[in-house]
Amino acid sequence: MTHQAKVDDLLAIMARLRDPNGGCPWDLEQSFRTILPYTLEEAYEVAEAIEQDDMLGLRDELGDLLLQVVFHARMAEEQGSFDFSDVVRVICDKMIRRHPHVFSDTDLDDAGAVGANWERIKAAERAEKGKPAAAEGALAGVAQALPALVRAEKLQRRASRVGFDWDGVEGVFDKVREELDECRETLADQVEPTERVHEVGDLLFxxxxxxxxxxxxxxxxxxxxxxxxxxxxxQVEAGLRAQGLEPGPEQRDEMERQWGLAKGRER
Known part of the structure; x- marks a missing residue:
């Protein structure tokens, strides 16, 4: 395209790809479930571009992620559920509703107060949908599909908001040491393998x-x-290759030496 691209251009491209008369056979075969892995992959590629401070890469990856949104919205439109404009309208309404300190006369002084108010508004939204917070519980609504570390942190933050948390970091250090000791105890021969899984999980949590x-x-x-x-x-592998060596158990000492050199170079 030689003109300045707009969202409408992308919507038109997706509609053409999904057109039963002359569209793309691959795109036509897709469903919400088959596209889901690509959606997750694109989100992680956005994260990778950010971590690498790659602005050109971030531009491209954000485009790929936007394509996923358009793809899902198009399939929903085809089945009469909603369309892309509905997606935009809902998120605009949500952002205005959840930022009353910006779009109305609510006065919130700092980020902490904004976060607390955000959670109150979300709870009210759930109640309006027939899901009272009291019935759901403090941990309700934390998506099961999140990466395990992310979900663990969100669960802990939810529990912390209702007072279930350590008073300080020293108590957490003690808990980590306790869980590490319990992991070591599962190395005994008579312990069931599932118990090791549980204890390692507790340690990670x-x-x-x-x-x-x-x-x-x-x-x-x-x-x-x-x-x-x-x-x-x-760098370890490069150091071995420079000596005509290949990684392997017999090169353990040299690999450890090269590892130390690699860490030293970074410092």
Whole structure:
């Protein structure tokens, strides 16, 4: 396209792709469920572009994510449920409703007050839909499909809002040590494998709690650790190749040495 592209252009392209008369066979075969994995993948690719400070990549990935929204909206329109304009209208109404300190005369002084008011408004919205907060419980509405670390943090924050939380970070450190000891105990021969799964899960949940109390996003921290491991191990392999060696158990000592060098270079 030589003109300045608009959302309407993207909507028209998707309508053409989904047209039974001459549309794309692959696009026509898709459903909400088959497209879902692509939607999740595009969201993670947006996250990766942000983590890498890749603005051109972020531009492209945001476009891919927007395409997913348009794709889902088009399929919903075809079955008479809603269309893209309904999606936009609902989110505009929601943002105005949840920001009364911006769009009306409500006075909120800081981010904490904004967050608390946001949760009160969400609870009122659930009640209007016939889902009273008291009946649902404090943990209701945390999506099951979230990454486990993200969901753990959200569950903990929900519990914290009703007073179920540690008074300080030292108690969380103690809990992590307790869970680590319980993990070690499951190495005994007579322990059921499922018990090990449970104890490792409790340890990970406690680590998320520790991250939360330290003001760290556990999901982002682990993603960053994954990136560091990939980068450092790549340097380990490069160091081995420079000596005509290949990674393997017999090179364990040299791999450890190269790992130390890689960490030193980063410092």
């Amino acid at each position: 406690s680590c998320v709690n520790l991250a939360r109390h330290m003001g760290v996003d556990a999901e982002q921290a682990l993603r960053a650790a994954n990136h560091r491991f990939e980068r450092r191990f790549g």
